[in-house]
Amino acid sequence: MDYKTVLTTCAYCGCGCGLYLEVLDGQAIGTIPSKTNPINEGKLCVKGWNIHEFVQHPKRLTKPLMRKNGALVETSWDEALDYTVSRLKEIKEAHGSDSIGFFASAKVTNEENYIIMKFARAAVGTNNVDHCARL
Amino acid sequence: MVGLAAAFGSGAMTNSIAEIEDADCIFVIGSNTTSSHPLVATRIFRAIAKGAKLVVADPRKIQLALKADTHVRHNLGTDVALLNGMMHVILKNNWHDQQFVEERCEGFEEFKQLIDNYPPEKVAEITGVSADDIAKIAEYYAKAEAASIIYCMGITQHTTGVDNVKSLANLAMLTGNMGKESTGVNPLRGQNNVQGACDMGGLPNVYSGYQAVNVIDNQTKFESAWNAKLSDQIGLTIPFMLSGLSEGTLKALYVVGENPMVSDPDIGHVEKAIKNTEFLVVQDIFLTPTAELAHVVLPGTSFAEKDGTFTNTERRVQLLRKAIEPVGESKPDWEIIQEISNRFGYEMNYESAEDIMKEISTLTPSYGGITYERLQGDGLAWPCPDKEHPGTKFLHKDKFARGLGLFHAIDYQPPAEVVDDEYPFWLSTGRVHVHYHTGTMTRVSPTLHAEIPEGKLEMHPEDGERLGVRQGEKVKVASRRGEIIAKVILTDRVDVGVVFMPFHFVETCANVLTNPAHDPIAKIPEFKVCAVKVEKAA
Numbered sequence: 229m230d231y232k233t234v235l236t237t238c239a240y241c242g243c244g245c246g247l248y249l250e251v252l253d254g255q256a257i258g259t260i261p262s263k264t265n266p267i268n269e270g271k272l273c274v275k276g277w278n279i280h281e282f283v284q285h286p287k288r289l290t291k292p293l294m295r296k297n298g299a300l301v302e303t304s305w306d307e308a309l310d311y312t313v314s315r316l317k318e319i320k321e322a323h324g325s326d327s328i329g330f331f332a333s334a335k336v337t338n339e340e341n342y343i344i345m346k347f348a349r350a351a352v353g354t355n356n357v358d359h360c361a362r363l
Numbered sequence: 364m365v366g367l368a369a370a371f372g373s374g375a376m377t378n379s380i381a382e383i384e385d386a387d388c389i390f391v392i393g394s395n396t397t398s399s400h401p402l403v404a405t406r407i408f409r410a411i412a413k414g415a416k417l418v419v420a421d422p423r424k425i426q427l428a429l430k431a432d433t434h435v436r437h438n439l440g441t442d443v444a445l446l447n448g449m450m451h452v453i454l455k456n457n458w459h460d461q462q463f464v465e466e467r468c469e470g471f472e473e474f475k476q477l478i479d480n481y482p483p484e485k486v487a488e489i490t491g492v493s494a495d496d497i498a499k500i501a502e503y504y505a506k507a508e509a510a511s512i513i514y515c516m517g518i519t520q521h522t523t524g525v526d527n528v529k530s531l532a533n534l535a536m537l538t539g540n541m542g543k544e545s546t547g548v549n550p551l552r553g554q555n556n557v558q559g560a561c562d563m564g565g566l567p568n569v570y571s572g573y574q575a576v577n578v579i580d581n582q583t584k585f586e587s588a589w590n591a592k593l594s595d596q597i598g599l600t601i602p603f604m605l606s607g608l609s610e611g612t613l614k615a616l617y618v619v620g621e622n623p624m625v626s627d628p629d630i631g632h633v634e635k636a637i638k639n640t641e642f643l644v645v646q647d648i649f650l651t652p653t654a655e656l657a658h659v660v661l662p663g664t665s666f667a668e669k670d671g672t673f674t675n676t677e678r679r680v681q682l683l684r685k686a687i688e689p690v691g692e693s694k695p696d697w698e699i700i701q702e703i704s705n706r707f708g709y710e711m712n713y714e715s716a717e718d719i720m721k722e723i724s725t726l727t728p729s730y731g732g733i734t735y736e737r738l739q740g741d742g743l744a745w746p747c748p749d750k751e752h753p754g755t756k757f758l759h760k761d762k763f764a765r766g767l768g769l770f771h772a773i774d775y776q777p778p779a780e781v782v783d784d785e786y787p788f789w790l791s792t793g794r795v796h797v798h799y800h801t802g803t804m805t806r807v808s809p810t811l812h813a814e815i816p817e818g819k820l821e822m823h824p825e826d827g828e829r830l831g832v833r834q835g836e837k838v839k840v841a842s843r844r845g846e847i848i849a850k851v852i853l854t855d856r857v858d859v860g861v862v863f864m865p866f867h868f869v870e871t872c873a874n875v876l877t878n879p880a881h882d883p884i885a886k887i888p889e890f891k892v893c894a895v896k897v898e899k900a901a
């Protein structure tokens with residue numbers, strides 16, 4: 229049995245409480261509040277206490293999907309990525325950079341948001357980037 | 364955020380969460396704090412225990428209202444009138460901070476003239492709050508040594524959202540409650556990393572650190588760092604992207620971790636836009652209703668499977684650490700985008716999230732001193748311009764980010780849609796404590812789902828009696844845009860003539876009903892107010 233706790237940050241609201249994920253043999257099995265984190269000081273709310281429950285839920289997507297004959301079917305990364313890139317290129321060539329839009333996300337990390345906006349701006353050449361901050 | 368940026372020069376929470384507990388007065392408006400930001404509510408409870416006054420302005424009798432010294436239930440969409448009325452009382456009684464106004468602010472005279480037109484008696488008529496209560500909450504707030512304003516979507520999700528925020532900024536400047544401990548104007552951001560997504564330039568008009576895309580110096584700086592030709596044309600916001608899709612001017616949409624099919628107002632319109640998309644890519648961890656419509660779905664990882672940082676509502680940048688291996692073949696979102704970019708012909712070679720942060724800190728002044736090494740421990744609140752800087756607890760200390768704080772003279776405007784004979788109920792939407800946003804994560808969590816498994820309509824018992832519906836019975840709720848069936852909770856949390864519905868649930872999707880009319884500047888849809896009719900379902 230391999231048990232460990234990993235200090236991380238709650239992903240359920242903008243408070244940003246510090247918590248430890250309990251991991252047993254590669255499964256996230258529980259949550260422990262950080263006592264020293266300046267925001268939560270040893271507390272969590274009901275969402276934080278249960279945040280490990282969604283992580284390895286059976287409904288998680290495990291493979292890329294592509295629409296074939298009207299239905300979404302599992303496919304390989306290579307095929308999904310190549311198809312995505314070829315479609316984005318075609319559309320950019322036919323209709324210009326500003327015919328493509330991006331939704332960045334208030335749920336992913338800073339680094340990921342930065343990479344999304346860099347890809348949109350530097351690679352595709354559009355400033356059509358927004359996220360649901362407004363929502 | 365636009366409202367605060369116009370007044371102060373920066374759109375973030377001005378003070379930190381921990382400071383709230385030492386405020387002498389806390390004014391909570393449009394935030395159901397115990398539900399949406401429980402650990403901020405903890406600080407409010409501690410402040411009350413230390414003797415602080417709590418003022419709550421909210422049309423619903425939210426949990427905090429039970430603890431308030433005064434709770435006012437102003438009519439939906441009348442925030443500007445209420446705030447102007449408070450400021451009228453403050454000026455009349457000379458409770459304002461003349462020295463602060465003269466030394467630190469501008470635009471005062473015009474503002475003062477406008478406030479003249481809002482005597483409490485007139486405001487009482489608009490808001491439904493008595494002149495006495497208006498005077499009382501004005502006094503609590505203005506006479507406190509340190510007073511803190513806390514607000515959330517209840518303020519921003521209106522066609523007058525920017526005006527509402529500017530009015531709060533006026534109130535804080537007028538009383539000198541800025542740039543000091545335990546004061547300020549404090550927006551609580553909804554989703555966990557909204558602050559970070561804004562900071563990183565996930566917006567159509569700015570690069571990371573709010574560097575405008577149409578300023579030539581910024582453009583050349585990023586062009587040389589990224590080795591690419593960049594556009595100086597401000598891009599489209601989400602509402603305009605959606606109408607571009609409907610009209611066919613926007614062809615492709617790449618969505619990361621968002622679910623506009625549940626979160627956006629007037630779902631019928633969104634569905635039409637999304638279905639009209641020539642090429643839709645969705646990158647997410649679950650097959651959301653939006654992903655079901657995609658041409659390609661790419662599996663990202665959850666927060667537990669990757670390293671990175673989030674920036675919380677008080678601007679504190681904190682680390683995420685990888686705890687488990689990615690589920691199945693899923694990959695961290697940055698790795699997916701990097702692979703796409705390389706195949707697209709624009710090279711990216713990051714080996715880790717930390718590598719990306721190194722680039723962010725060189726190009727983003729407010730993150731200049733942020734490194735993973737320094738984030739071990741408590742994290743750092745921006746601005747943190749260099750490696751020695753300890754981070755910033757509260758903003759605008761000796762001067763505002765824009766120099767002088769700017770007063771705005773703001774007139775009250777009624778909401779875009781008002782009740783009438785056909786649609787006689789005000790509908791307001793919001794969150795419940797166990798769920799998060801569109802529920803893609805919380806609703807698969809057995810514990811959280813068991814707490815509140817479905818979306819119900821809150822209605823005052825008197826209205827229930829009039830319509831002949833009893834607790835738990837089903838009603839049909841219809842607006843000019845669509846209709847849904849939901850069960851009723853009869854409760855005096857809402858006023859007579861007002862109904863409330865949480866927006867997390869796809870089966871009883873409140874956003875089928877809501878109004879996409881949006882604020883002309885911030886483009887935030889008017890979720891909080893629309894007119895509906897309610898009848899017993901057959």
Ligand code: SF4
Nearest residue numbers: 238240241245273276
């Ligand atoms: S534990 Fe609760 S209050 Fe803390 S960040 Fe998570 S959801 Fe927010």
